Amino acid sequence: MLQMDVASLKRSIGDTSCYELQAALTPLEVRGETVSFCGPVRVSLDVCNTGEGLLARGQIAGNLQMTCGRCLEFFPYAFSLPFEETYRPVSGGGEASSGSSKNDTESVTFSGDILDITPEVINNIILALPMKALCREDCPGLCPHCGCNLKAGQCGCESEKIDPRFNVLKDFFGREKK
Ligand SMILES: [Zn+2]
Ligand SMILES: [Zn+2]
Numbered sequence: 001m002l003q004m005d006v007a008s009l010k011r012s013i014g015d016t017s018c019y020e021l022q023a024a025l026t027p028l029e030v031r032g033e034t035v036s037f038c039g040p041v042r043v044s045l046d047v048c049n050t051g052e053g054l055l056a057r058g059q060i061a062g063n064l065q066m067t068c069g070r071c072l073e074f075f076p077y078a079f080s081l082p083f084e085e086t087y088r089p090v091s092g093g094g095e096a097s098s099g100s101s102k103n104d105t106e107s108v109t110f111s112g113d114i115l116d117i118t119p120e121v122i123n124n125i126i127l128a129l130p131m132k133a134l135c136r137e138d139c140p141g142l143c144p145h146c147g148c149n150l151k152a153g154q155c156g157c158e159s160e161k162i163d164p165r166f167n168v169l170k171d172f173f174g175r176e177k178k
Pocket of ligand 2: 145146147155
């Protein structure tokens with residue numbers, strides 16, 4: 001869990017605290033696929049008490065185990081993303097003033113002295129995932145004939161392709177022999 005103790009920060013408006021967090025997160029379910037993390041997710045944040053809430057800004061970094069869209073092999077996918085979120089403390093029943101706060105999707109509410117940013121971090125990672133991940137930009141993928149992984153080397157199917165110019169020659173020599 002990516003959690004920080006904001007007990008003292010909560011009480012001092014205008015203050016900023018730095019947090020370095022890291023946690024091993026459970027695998028993500030993305031578009032029907034399970035994506036696991038390789039190692040912990042690291043978050044470094046500056047959290048500022050703006051008076052209205054806690055503005056957390058920083059960077060998320062880590063590695064995911066993704067499946068290559070071409071060769072179907074697992075590969076480590078490194079990510080580094082900006083993070084920005086406003087956390088508003090839940091005030092005890094003082095929500096009657098204006099209805100606008102309910103439509104406010106810009107901020108997340110929290111209560112107590114522990115701020116858990118795990119859900120927002122996970123959302124950010126999922127949103128940043130590529131639709132089709134490739135183990136490398138020029139991954140040759142699988143051979144359409146035998147299914148072998150061309151990254152490991154040529155499979156032999158390629159050499160069976162007959163050069164059309166060679167066919168002409170074969171015909172030519174075939175005719176000569178008659
Ligand atoms: Zn690949
Ligand atoms: Zn092949």
